[in-house]
Amino acid sequence: MIKTVATTAYQDQKPGTSGLRKKVPVFAQENYAENFIQSIFDSLEGFKGKTLVIGGDGRYYNREVIQKAIKMAAAAGFGKVMVGQGGILSTPAASNVIRKYQAFGGIVLSASHNPGGPTEDFGIKYNIGNGGPAPEKITDAIYDRSKSITEYKISDAADVDLDDIGTLKIDGMELEIIDPVEDYAALMEGLFDFPSIRALLASGVRIAIDSMGAVTGPYAKEIFENRLGAPEGSVRNFVPLPDFGGHHPDPNLVHAKELYDDVMSKDGPHFGAASDGDGDRNMVVGKGMFVTPSDSLAIISANATVAPGYARGIAGIARSMPTSAAADRVAEKLKIGMYETPTGWKFFGNLLDAGKATICGEESFGTGSDHVREKDGLWAVLFWLNILAARNESVKEVVTKHWAEYGRNYYSRHDYEEVDSDAANGMMTALRDKLATLPGQTFGALKVAAADDFAYHDPIDGSVSKNQGIRILFEGGSRVVFRLSGTGTSGATIRVYVERYEPDAARHDIETQTALADLIAVADEISDLKKRSGRDAPTVIT
Numbered sequence: 001m002i003k004t005v006a007t008t009a010y011q012d013q014k015p016g017t018s019g020l021r022k023k024v025p026v027f028a029q030e031n032y033a034e035n036f037i038q039s040i041f042d043s044l045e046g047f048k049g050k051t052l053v054i055g056g057d058g059r060y061y062n063r064e065v066i067q068k069a070i071k072m073a074a075a076a077g078f079g080k081v082m083v084g085q086g087g088i089l090s091t092p093a094a095s096n097v098i099r100k101y102q103a104f105g106g107i108v109l110s111a112s113h114n115p116g117g118p119t120e121d122f123g124i125k126y127n128i129g130n131g132g133p134a135p136e137k138i139t140d141a142i143y144d145r146s147k148s149i150t151e152y153k154i155s156d157a158a159d160v161d162l163d164d165i166g167t168l169k170i171d172g173m174e175l176e177i178i179d180p181v182e183d184y185a186a187l188m189e190g191l192f193d194f195p196s197i198r199a200l201l202a203s204g205v206r207i208a209i210d211s212m213g214a215v216t217g218p219y220a221k222e223i224f225e226n227r228l229g230a231p232e233g234s235v236r237n238f239v240p241l242p243d244f245g246g247h248h249p250d251p252n253l254v255h256a257k258e259l260y261d262d263v264m265s266k267d268g269p270h271f272g273a274a275s276d277g278d279g280d281r282n283m284v285v286g287k288g289m290f291v292t293p294s295d296s297l298a299i300i301s302a303n304a305t306v307a308p309g310y311a312r313g314i315a316g317i318a319r320s321m322p323t324s325a326a327a328d329r330v331a332e333k334l335k336i337g338m339y340e341t342p343t344g345w346k347f348f349g350n351l352l353d354a355g356k357a358t359i360c361g362e363e364s365f366g367t368g369s370d371h372v373r374e375k376d377g378l379w380a381v382l383f384w385l386n387i388l389a390a391r392n393e394s395v396k397e398v399v400t401k402h403w404a405e406y407g408r409n410y411y412s413r414h415d416y417e418e419v420d421s422d423a424a425n426g427m428m429t430a431l432r433d434k435l436a437t438l439p440g441q442t443f444g445a446l447k448v449a450a451a452d453d454f455a456y457h458d459p460i461d462g463s464v465s466k467n468q469g470i471r472i473l474f475e476g477g478s479r480v481v482f483r484l485s486g487t488g489t490s491g492a493t494i495r496v497y498v499e500r501y502e503p504d505a506a507r508h509d510i511e512t513q514t515a516l517a518d519l520i521a522v523a524d525e526i527s528d529l530k531k532r533s534g535r536d537a538p539t540v541i542t
């Protein structure tokens with residue numbers, strides 16, 4: 001039976017860069033999740049009788065919210081819900097299921113790389129029928145609705161057993177619990193040259209894949225160990241845990257340091273990779289070489305045709321504005337389109353749907369393509385293995401040759417987390433106010449060529465997104481970018497992105513922070529960041 005429940009609106013359900021993210025105790029408030037889910041349904045039209053996909057990264061509170069979402073979907077009039085067994089679907093796998101079964105949309109429960117647990121983060125994101133995150137038009141409508149919602153509808157059916165694969169009925173709606181891995185593994189096998197990768201691994205190239213106690217564990221086990229023949233044990237931390245074992249499931253040099261150190265050690269594996277909480281991010285390291293995500297985008301694009309799924313060539317590349325311009329040089333050489341979008345995967349959707357871009361990437365350890373409408377961690381790892389197999393080279397050889405051909409974009413991001421919100425906003429306002437005065441000014445050897453607050457004009461739907469980050473561009477291709485995170489859940493996170501282009505191969509082996517030292521100093525001088533934030537060093541450097 002369908003119940004209508006009276007509720008009181010919350011005023012803080014504004015979706016950020018990637019859905020609504022809050023601490024679990026916030027989500028656990030009375031009707032908090034219900035209000036947001038009903039606000040999603042109330043903002044959509046034409047879904048009666050259609051299919052909704054639901055899945056999450058397995059973090060704490062995942063199962064509880066999935067039970068609610070299933071019962072609310074039944075009450076809203078969906079014809080069918082497809083949910084991953086155990087409530088599990090990695091973000092790219094959810095995107096694939098939405099597309100493959102032509103679902104109306106999907107609800108993805110995740111807070112990505114943020115920690116999980118009773119006092120940690122949780123999130124709800126709505127994806128549209130193309131498999132990608134809802135565009136701002138929809139997320140704005142959801143937020144508006146959430147501020148005035150007065151009731152929601154829910155089936156009073158008993159909780160379902162999420163672990164039992166099969167089909168059942170809930171108040172007239174069909175519920176199918178599916179194997180979360182099968183469709184995704186088949187997709188990957190269709191895109192990449194599995195026989196070559198299998199031969200590479202059989203030849204003695206040892207890999208270590210760290211799932212960081214998060215959602216990619218079952219996917220990685222199936223793909224790397226079962227299908228590609230990597231020895232058992234190649235996939236680490238493969239059991240998805242509600243609190244990710246107490247770690248940040250964030251694949252970067254800080255949180256995946258153990259893997260990094262292992263690959264860099266003399267007898268360690270030749271190749272290492274890690275994924276984040278919900279499986280859309282990736283980190284790739286080879287012996288003696290960490291691959292920056294910006295370089296990874298460029299190198300995958302430059303070598304794309306080695307993979308069967310991309311043998312016809314790529315139509316274009318898209319990157320978020322703060323991502324380095326390394327990929328731009330590849331696009332130039334391939335004579336294909338290059339698109340610069342605001343931060344967040346949702347901005348790539350239109351370009352991918354229109355066939356303008358094939359490969360997309362962000363500096364934040366996100367790479368992907370038109371195979372789904374999310375970034376895809378394991379896809380990137382498989383692409384790298386396919387490239388290594390095809391070129392018969394190590395990661396280090398591939399990267400250094402790429403730099404020699406295209407030049408190197410030294411790149412780093414400095415994050416200042418949990419800064420006082422007023423101080424962070426004050427810094428951004430002050431920066432905005434002085435933008436007009438910066439061009440022409442010199443700071444040591446650096447001369448400002450241009451400065452602006454990035455605005456994106458979507459070439460497909462004509463929408464405009466303003467205030468997407470402050471860019472200070474120097475002559476010669478160096479730049480610093482400032483923006484505030486849209487995914488943090490406490491205080492403000494200031495991100496400073498620093499980039500320097502070095503065409504000369506003789507100068508390609510400088511330590512990154514050293515190569516960028518002058519720009520880092522100038523970034524502080526222009527923004528007064530340290531004084532305003534009260535911090536003398538970043539929380540995280542990637």
Ligand code: G1P
Pocket residue numbers: 017018112320343344345362363364366484485486487488495
């Ligand atoms: C961060 C990243 C961004 C990514 C998003 C979701 O957003 O910077 O590239 O798309 O997480 O994974 P931010 O916190 O910077 O708004």
Ligand code: ZN
Pocket residue numbers: 091111112113276277278279280281
């Ligand atoms: Zn993620």
